[in-house]
Amino acid sequence: MNQTDLLEEILQLSVEAGDAIMGIYAKDFNVEYKEDESPVTDADLAAHKVIAAGLQQLTPDIPVLSEESAGIDWTTRQTWNQYWLVDPIDGTKEFIKKNGEFTVNIALIKAGKPILGVVHAPALNVSYLAAEAVGAFKQCDEARIELKVTQKANTGLIKVVGSRSHPSPDLAAYLEQFDDVEMVPKGSSLKLCLVAEGEADIYPRLGPTSEWDTGAGHAVAEIAGATITQVDGSALTYNQKESYLNPYFIVSRLEA
Structure with missing residues (x-):
């Protein structure tokens, strides 16, 4: 699958995970805490399940590392040249505060470098998506604009x-x-x-x-x-x- 098609598939998968998150966001939800005292909610786990299943179907030969399935031994991980890096909800504290500033993060890493990524903010209805062979974009509803950074002077x-x-x-x-x-x-x-x-x-x-x-x-x-x-x-x-x-x-x- 070329990067253009793959990027669209990952965007759709992130939206599906976002829909699962928003179904829980609208209600009372359970908050638990990991050993490092970081919070995890029902929504983190629901989004993880959606993404893990989607990636398995889409790219069965590419391993997945998710925050919610991070217990993969280093001896295994160091053999990976390419893998999916996932945070089902980045900004769980923002999710708990219900300020909307949380995202679904899905990245494709190759040889230590991110070559494709989607950041989807379901509560804000905005997505950012990029792939090396395609470019970088921001999408709101059906409108998509290309992102091209212009350098700014280090003054003012x-x-x-x-x-x-x-x-x-x-x-x-x-x-x-x-x-x-x-x-x-x-x-x-x-x-x-x-x-x-x-x-x-x-x-x-x-x-x-x-x-x-x-x-x-x-x-x-x-x-x-x-x-x-x-x-x-x-x-x-x-x-x-x-x-x-x-x-x-x-x-x-x-x-x-």
Whole structure:
């Protein structure tokens, strides 16, 4: 299957998972907590089931790593050249608060790099989708626009997107390099997408994230033309180590 067709299939699958989420979002739902004290809801599990079944049918030969099925041994994972990286609900805290800023994240990772990704925000009725051979897009209802990042001078007012639920003490020190800063709070992987569409200039993530939090948004932002690097300028990669935790990273459309 070519990337154009595959991207449309993954978008449809993310919408189906979003529909399952919204059926639970509208009602009271159960919240439990994992060992790391992160919340998980009935909706996370329902979306996971939809996505896992859909990917198995669509690409039975490509393994799937989901936040809700993350117990896959490193000796197995390090043999993967290509795999699906899934977060059934990114921004579970936003889901619980019912502020709408949560997403379904599905990314295709090849040789440590996201080459296709969909970020679907079901409560906001917006999707971001990208593939290397196709481009990056934002879709609202039936309207789809292509996303192409234009670089911005590293001067004047800088719009900085940051976490709504995870403020970082390291962020204030990092922002001292800019003369004038406007903070744009946002939940989930929508932060990466805001840089991709030019609504924010930079997203410094100086706090913990896991690979499934960022894979799909990484694909959207990078294919749109943003730069995504670790703080030292090296590439942000996936499935290159035993831990699922990302290093700190910077998503930017500012001139170097």
